[in-house]
Amino acid sequence: MNFALVLFLLLVATGVLWLIDRFIARKRRAPGSPPPWWVEYGASFFPVILIVFALRSFLVEPFKIPSGSMIPTLLVGDFILVNKWVYGIRVPVINKKIIDVEEPKRGDVMVFRYPADPSLDYIKRVVGLPGDKVEYLNKRLRINGQVVELVPQPDYLHPDRLYYSPRFAEKLGDANHSVLIERDTPAFVPHVLDFPYRENCTYTTAGVTCTVPEGHYFVMGDNRDASSDSRVWGFVPDENIVGRAFFIWFNFSDMKRIGGFH
Incomplete structure (x- = not known):
């Protein structure tokens, strides 16, 4: 499973719900009435998913070492952090480099x-x-x-x-x-x-x-x-x-x- 793609789709879905709630649904609801649960939950998750997506796509991403090919430097079961920007800024999901760094x-x-x-x-x-x-x-x-x-x-x-x-x-x-x-x-x-x-x-x-x-x-x-x-x-x-x-x-x-x- 492409986790980056799944995260991107979640970001788009929750972002759409957030936009609908902020600019359309709020104006049409009666004062004091709660939004539908699916709008409330979707819109509330959007900022969290946006932060996770940005951190994971452009700054650092966690990985787990599954094999012993890097012993003795890295062992099976090590959880590591990977610097995502050091080799250049890339478009998430398609991994296309848009800015060179090192x-x-x-x-x-x-x-x-x-x-x-x-x-x-x-x-x-x-x-x-x-x-x-x-x-x-x-x-x-x-x-x-x-x-x-x-x-x-x-x-x-x-x-x-x-x-x-x-x-x-x-x-x-x-x-x-x-x-x-x-x-x-x-x-x-x-x-x-x-x-x-x-x-x-x-x-x-x-x-x-x-x-x-x-x-x-x-x-x-x-x-x-x-x-x-x-x-x-x-x-x-x-x-x-x-x-x-x-x-x-x-x-x-x-x-x-x-x-x-x-």
Whole structure:
């Protein structure tokens, strides 16, 4: 379900009732008589829905992390806030950009509409910008020929399954963060979808090399061997961008997770 569309339709419906009540129905009612219940409730909900719609469309939007593709940065069950205006002001529902603000930067944690099914929202880290050559070969990341260094960190304990994964510190742009890379998982991409600009990518037993087309971005999960990302389904077009994640505002299992993240 497209919640933005549902909210927009509610806004229109309650707004119409508010206008009818304010400029037509009040003048025709006898003094002291109450309005019909459907007009009263509809008109009273309009200001609330208008505020929610404006906040959600132009400022911040809440999301819940459904999968482990961004572990250890984001965990399943994290409730996050996404900055909606940082990448430009967009028309609600159709997501058409009308005012430029900033472009996504390498290292940003970005929410976007899944290119293969825009009704779904995905979250990954921006790795490649338009024009970049991105290589992920033998589990080593290179961008425009430069190796992205990995610094070993203490292994990460998965609390739900009680096993350890090798963890490394990585820096993309100004973003310092951790990634998980399993030693025993094959380096090649086992399943690749057919996607626009598929010809920009070369797949081998060692991994994948892609040149990012203009107006698109290459994204990956921090849980590198447990993430379906641009290696599998291709590039994220600019028109699919929702915003930049910046804050964990709740987690039922661990209140200590509340706060900002890299």
